[in-house]
Amino acid sequence: MKKLITLFSIALLVASCGKGEEKTVASVLETEDVAAITEKRKELALQQQEINAELKKLDAKLSELNPDKNIPLVTSFVAKDTLFEHFVELQGDVETDQNIVITPEMGGVLTNVYIKEGQKVSKGQILAKVDDGGLSQQLAQMQVQADLAKTTFERQERLWNQKIGSEIQFLQAKSTYEGQLKAINSMKQQVGKSNVRAPFSGTIDDLITERGSVVSPGTTSLMRIVSLNDMHIKTNVPEGYLSDVVTGKDVEVFFPVLNKRMEAKVSQTGNYINPNNRTYKIEIDIPNKEKDIKPNLTARLKINDYTRPNSILIPQSIISENAMGDQYVYVLSNKKGEEAVAKRVIVKPGKTQGDSIEILEGLKAGDEIIEEGARSVKDGQTVKLISY
Numbered sequence: 001m002k003k004l005i006t007l008f009s010i011a012l013l014v015a016s017c018g019k020g021e022e023k024t025v026a027s028v029l030e031t032e033d034v035a036a037i038t039e040k041r042k043e044l045a046l047q048q049q050e051i052n053a054e055l056k057k058l059d060a061k062l063s064e065l066n067p068d069k070n071i072p073l074v075t076s077f078v079a080k081d082t083l084f085e086h087f088v089e090l091q092g093d094v095e096t097d098q099n100i101v102i103t104p105e106m107g108g109v110l111t112n113v114y115i116k117e118g119q120k121v122s123k124g125q126i127l128a129k130v131d132d133g134g135l136s137q138q139l140a141q142m143q144v145q146a147d148l149a150k151t152t153f154e155r156q157e158r159l160w161n162q163k164i165g166s167e168i169q170f171l172q173a174k175s176t177y178e179g180q181l182k183a184i185n186s187m188k189q190q191v192g193k194s195n196v197r198a199p200f201s202g203t204i205d206d207l208i209t210e211r212g213s214v215v216s217p218g219t220t221s222l223m224r225i226v227s228l229n230d231m232h233i234k235t236n237v238p239e240g241y242l243s244d245v246v247t248g249k250d251v252e253v254f255f256p257v258l259n260k261r262m263e264a265k266v267s268q269t270g271n272y273i274n275p276n277n278r279t280y281k282i283e284i285d286i287p288n289k290e291k292d293i294k295p296n297l298t299a300r301l302k303i304n305d306y307t308r309p310n311s312i313l314i315p316q317s318i319i320s321e322n323a324m325g326d327q328y329v330y331v332l333s334n335k336k337g338e339e340a341v342a343k344r345v346i347v348k349p350g351k352t353q354g355d356s357i358e359i360l361e362g363l364k365a366g367d368e369i370i371e372e373g374a375r376s377v378k379d380g381q382t383v384k385l386i387s388y
Helices: 002-021 025-031 036-067 135-161 165-191
Strands: 077-078 082-096 099-102 108-113 126-130 195-197 202-207 223-226 233-236 252-255 260-269 279-286 298-315 327-336 339-355 358-362 367-369 381-386
Touching: 025 036, 082 339, 108 327, 135 165, 252 279
Parallel strands: none
Antiparallel strands: 077 367, 082 233, 082 298, 099 223, 108 126, 126 195, 202 223, 233 279, 252 260, 252 298, 260 279, 298 358, 327 339, 327 367, 339 358, 339 381
């Protein structure tokens, strides 16, 4: 290297000395002598050729002493066996079977409402009262008649046990008494329909009809009762996942409004595929201990539809495709220190999850794969590894 620098310095010195002894270009041009100008041009052209030749020698030596100048810089990672889990992402709505509007079983005037909005009630608790139209009085009269029938029956029974009287009298008294009891039970059921009872334990969410209103059985809405205990999410799943999204599959549930996550499982799958959108329904039971999950709340679902152990996962961004449609990546071979050779490997990709993709064929655990710089190298090219 020192010899080259000395040689280059001598050449510059000779050139500078020559300028002092020889005529300058300006002076030759002033002579307007064609022969002199031609001679000067030949002289300069010869000097240029000599300098270019020397520069080539210097460049060759620099390339020999600094070979890393044109080697691509890349980063790499080592492929590892990884548990790969693929998820179907869907959206569903929270529902509950215990969310109903209560209607009366008997028509008449709503005489009493015993509860308020927001009040918690128990199953069977009387919530309101409808005028029974005199059925209570009829029930009282029937009870008096039943008491008389009972007394008559008991007397006939004692006589019959003493072999006094006829059997027909005993049987008639028994039949009358039993018939009266059945009539009373039937009337009690009718009178009981005037009481509006809670079908399950829950909270009165809305009072719809006020006291004093005339109500009709099965049509007039009295109040809404909601229970937040047995909640579930329903959603539609594309038919392509029919064999993958089944009962028992793990589900990650996220409620954006509440910023709340929980783990659950598919509790039920539908047996009918909707011909309009080619989907089937699934149901996911969710706990609601804190009572913050409400009906019709939107939920985002991630359902694990595919799991494969010992998978190779790589970033999708490093995969390229050739003119034949084959997808490939570059792995490192002949590694020596920080340098290695880039080798093109055809791969068969599988399912994707986020920014990663599963490789089914072409790579194995332990392969060192080029990451940054993967799209700027060529097959068989020497590369230099860098680290951050």
